[in-house]
Amino acid sequence: MTLLAERTPTTTTGAGPLRPEFLRGFAPLAGAAILLTLLVALAVPADSWQGGWAETRDRTHAAAVLLGIPLALAAGCWQGGRERRRGTGDLLETAVRGALPRFLASAVPVALWVAVGQLAAAGCVLLATWYCATGDSPYPAVPLADSLLLGSAALAGHAVGRAVRWRLAAPLLATGAYAVLGFLSYDRTEAYARLSPLIDTSVTRVTVWWQPWVSVVWVGGLALAAVLALDARRRATALVPLACATAAAVALVQAGGLTRPNPVAQRQVCDTTTTPQVCVNERYERLLPQITEALSGLTGRLEGVDNLPVRFEDHPGRPRAGEVELPGVTPLGWSVVRGKLADPRQYAWEAGMALLSRIECDDTDPVVDRTDAAVEHYLAPSPVEKHFDELDARGDEAHRAELKARKRARARLPAMAEDERRAWLSEYFRTAADCDPKGVPAL
Known part of the structure; x- marks a missing residue:
């Protein structure tokens, strides 16, 4: 007891x-x-x-x-x-x-x-x-x-x-x-x-x-x-x-x-070993090696070329003088999924297109269009380029003729000597923002 x-x-x-x-x-x-x-x-x-x-x-x-x-x-x-x-409410009242x-x-x-x-x-x-x-x-x-x-x-x-x-x-x-x-x-x-x-x-x-x-x-x-x-x-x-x-x-x-603004989002981190340099928002710093690798074919072909922007940038708003906008990585789930570039080839093509400022022109000469397409193909071809070539190959005589002309223009750049190609591209990028076809080098 x-x-x-x-x-x-x-x-x-x-x-x-x-x-x-x-x-x-x-x-x-x-x-x-x-x-x-x-x-x-x-x-x-x-x-x-x-x-x-x-x-x-x-x-x-x-x-x-x-x-x-x-x-x-x-x-x-x-x-x-x-x-x-x-x-049990009344019972608890007596507790x-x-x-x-x-x-x-x-x-x-x-x-x-x-x-x-x-x-x-x-x-x-x-x-x-x-x-x-x-x-x-x-x-x-x-x-x-x-x-x-x-x-x-x-x-x-x-x-x-x-x-x-x-x-x-x-x-x-x-x-x-x-x-x-x-x-x-x-x-x-x-x-x-x-x-x-x-x-x-x-x-x-x-x-x-x-x-x-x-x-x-x-x-x-x-x-x-x-x-x-x-x-x-x-x-x-x-x-x-x-x-x-x-x-x-x-x-x-x-x-x-x-x-207030996020201090990290206001800063850029850059890879200065390429031409142009590649800069991303510091929020995506760990993506920089992937982006540099995805653009390596494009930047490698531009080595030694003059009249290029200084860098690809990832600032909010329009690019500043001497800069060109890097393809966006936001919103997540599109070009970047779980920390990886979803389609490096597509990303490189978008970066190459950003260098061709004539895309904002209302109307351009067909010869200039063909030249722009040849430069695009040389730097970073579109993932859907082959599809459109196949459509033109099955089209009427005019489409087939245009396809042959495009292919001839595409073949010219790789066929040039390295110094000749570098000089031609330098002249091309000098006029890359001009909507007037005069002065644009042809292929």
């Missing part, structure tokens, strides 16, 4: 009612639902973010806010109505513990599991980008802030579930939250849109350092105010988190700007 009496108190100490809530029941299922929902939503368009840290940041954040927050609200709301569905401890014992496990589910999904996505990242670096503050947002949403949903006696409250709350978040994110020119937790960034911009955390105070303050107003012994204490949420909302709305 003595041993039993000594051991009896230990069975009620420790984690108390939180342990079974954490390990069993609805809370782990809510975390798993968040994890699976976010992974499925992100896996479908994986080509569009995998490999780019900024793209990964934006897609993960958008999924966490637009899908995770409504789901967290619904999970908390469903958990909040558990006692009412079981018919020794107060209303707030009982609320937290039921709500905190769901909030934590939801936050863990979001962090696990973000971790999987970061790992999926890590092995094929093209440059830049991760943005860990964003998923951390998102996990706090989802935990706060679960607490707020729990308060709604306790207050609203309706089984459809959870799905309707999730639907309403999705609609509100979508509305706030629709028109970013309005000041009230800054109240949305969804960060309005592009791949070339980042938020100011305090924005994610002030958004957490804004959403979390509202959630905590709802909890205290519902179950605190002194409900006036709800005014403290409500005041914090109000101050955060004012800061978000009145701020001059919530984003």
Whole structure:
């Protein structure tokens, strides 16, 4: 009896009612639902973010806010109505513990599991980008802030579930939250849109350092105010988190700007061993060797040629004097997939076409067109060139004659001596931007 009496108190100490809530029941299922929902939503368009840290940041954040927050609200709301569905509400009112401890014992496990589910999904996505990242670096503050947002949403949903006696409250709350978040994110020119937790960034911009955390105070303050107003012994204490949420909302709305240019996106890294030089945005620094290799045939044929642009560049906007625009690598999933150039031959052809500035002319001489096509073929032929040749070969007499003329022009450049070809190309690129056919060397 003595041993039993000594051991009896230990069975009620420790984690108390939180342990079974954490390990069993609805809370782990809510975390798993968040994890699976976010992974499925992100896996479908994986080509569009995998490999780019900024793209990964934006897609993960958008999924966490637009899908995770409504789901967290619904999970908390469903958990909040558990006692009412079981018919144990009146019985719990007679318990020794107060209303707030009982609320937290039921709500905190769901909030934590939801936050863990979001962090696990973000971790999987970061790992999926890590092995094929093209440059830049991760943005860990964003998923951390998102996990706090989802935990706060679960607490707020729990308060709604306790207050609203309706089984459809959870799905309707999730639907309403999705609609509100979508509305706030629709028109970013309005000041009230800054109240949305969804960060309005592009791949070339980042938020100011305090924005994610002030958004957490804004959403979390509202959630905590709802909890205290519902179950605190002194409900006036709800005014403290409500005041914090109000101050955060004012800061978000009145701020001059919530984003700033990404310093990495403003810099270029270059390979100066080629002619022209090859420069890419520093966000894609690890792509530079692949791009240089893809353009090696083109740049090798231009070695020693005069009147060329100094470099291929990847700056936003139009190229500066002495530069020509490098074919874009964004959006991811087109020319670059999971850190690899999808079609190096196509990429080289696009770079070669960028050197031929006459493509902007409204009308050009047929002989000049044939000369341009011959230079294009020599530097980096189009992947579909053979297809069009076959069409002309099956066409009428005029098409067949044009095909023969094109082939004769194509054969001239490789047949020249190296010095002669270099001199001819130097003269050609001197007139490459002229729409007037006079002065353009013919083949």
